[in-house]
Amino acid sequence: MLSKTTNPKTMELETLQKQARDAFNTLGFPTKRHENWLYWTPDNEQKALERKFYEPSDSIKENDVILIKNGSLRSKPNNNNLTVSNDTHDYQNENLSFNLDSSSLSYLNTSECSEVITIRCRGIINEPLQIRLESDHTKDNSTVNTKVNLIVEEHSSITATFYHQQLGGAFNLTNTSFELVCKDNANVNISHVFKDNKSKAFFHSIIHMHEKSNCNHISYVTNSLLTRHDTNVTFYKEEASLNLKGINLLTGEEQFYNHLTINHKSKNCFCKQHFKTILDDKSISEFSGLVYVAKGSHEVDSQQMNQILLFSDSARALSRPQLKIDADDVQCAHGSTIGQLNPEEIHYIKSRGLTESEAKALLTYGFAEEIIEEIQDSHLKEALAQDIKETVRKIKS
């Protein structure tokens, strides 16, 4: 296990990786004995996790998008307000946590990644930025470990969409670590799109919220074999605000595990967490959310809601919203709903001349729309709305 006094700021990557490897060797792979890993454990992927797949960056091209392929930086845009690098020294002045107090898969990511890619935003970036995280590890039983940091400096502003695309088969795994630092007065809009993924994906996201920073963070999962998100948020200073939202569409035997921890270490911060999941066929979703308000963090407003719409008797949903509050004078709420479409609503729409399938599509889109409306990237918003409409149309019930 890593020492709590470890200071990653002063460490070289190799040192950090050695410590992470030691920690992983101590912890081992997660098993069903671990409460957070009750429903999916990477037992069958152990070989894959130990066999990393990596293609080093020969040269980094200039492009409209940031392309990260098989864990290495391939292209970056030319923008005065943006620096993108795989230089291991670029992150060393940041107080990044590098998953040092986290699950063993995150240790493995730190241990096995070959590059640490750091995107740094200084100033106002008006055009939405595309970041493509691609993996095409075609050999069975291999893992792509990608590590990306996004640092948004003080008074800076960015809208960015991360497209996570994994090719390869069911015996491959992508293990991605993402760390977001929203410095004082930063304004950040982030979307993560997980779509058309044939491999299993573990995604660990760590978000640091500093004074008066504002962040809208949206995730979208669809047509993906198995996805696990672990999100850890820490509020360090006052008046930070985070909207953490997600929309997930699962069909067939797809699985999505969403684990969330919100740490309110400062008073007077706002955090809204709202996830909506649509399940059809034999799909499975798990939500485990914990909001922790530390002693002295007064006037925190933190609201957690997880909503599931079931289209099939064979689909399964597990939901555990939780609160742990050690402060006075806070506004916190948590809730969960699991249900089917309301027959009264279907009848109402049919009574206006629309067919049953049209009525269901309309209501299902209405269910998802609340999240879609929050997307700031208009191109993504339109594409996602269309995508959801198309998928919903195919859902039979």
Added chain:
Amino acid sequence: MFEIKDLKASIEEKDILNGLSLTIKPGEIHAIMGPNGSGKSTLAKVISGHPDFEDPEGDIKLDGKDILDLEPDERANEGVFLAFQYPVDIPGVNNSEFLRMAYNAKQKYQNQPEIDPFDFESLIKEKLTVLNMKEAFLSRPVNHGFSGGEKKRNEILQMLMLDPRVVILDETDSGLDIDSLKQVSDAINHFKSENKMILIITHYQRLLNHIVPDTVHIMADGKITKSGDKSLALTLEDQGYDAFKDNQS
């Protein structure tokens, strides 16, 4: 002509409609009044094809065509419209888009081309004027966050847009203030024409001061027990339902 003949419906083995018959001729307005639990709203639901009432018996015919076996959307596209007592919220779908979809569904059913978006906009603005409603109403999600009165006015807006042959107004007057009641009544009177058939379900005579019915029916125990002209509603308000308990039409 809209004909209901010997209509029977039950829910969870409890009989609600017990052989109800009613005929509305083109151009006529009928009103049904009756105590709570007499089956008025069930009648509205059965006409609209509500799934709670799977196998009602009897006939419901519109211009000679039996619609009782049709799906609710098919009934709607044949020209039957129910203004709901409790209109349903549809978050995420704006009013204008919903109305356009409903309008085009009817066009498609009748093998007509979809309406041009500009023509639709002109049409809906014209109908908003009839109801004295603001354009901002159109961009709001259907009934979501609407007041009770707004929901009822939205039902009437849908009626004006879809231009049905038969309209059932299920307690449309409930939840309306005096001014809204007059606006809604004016819109229904504007809609009335020689080929429309309107059935008003209400508890109160006040709506019938604004929309004058040709026939008033009293309903009890799932059937019509007395019918008369508009004066019947006044008598009913004066004497209550007890005075009509043993009367048969």
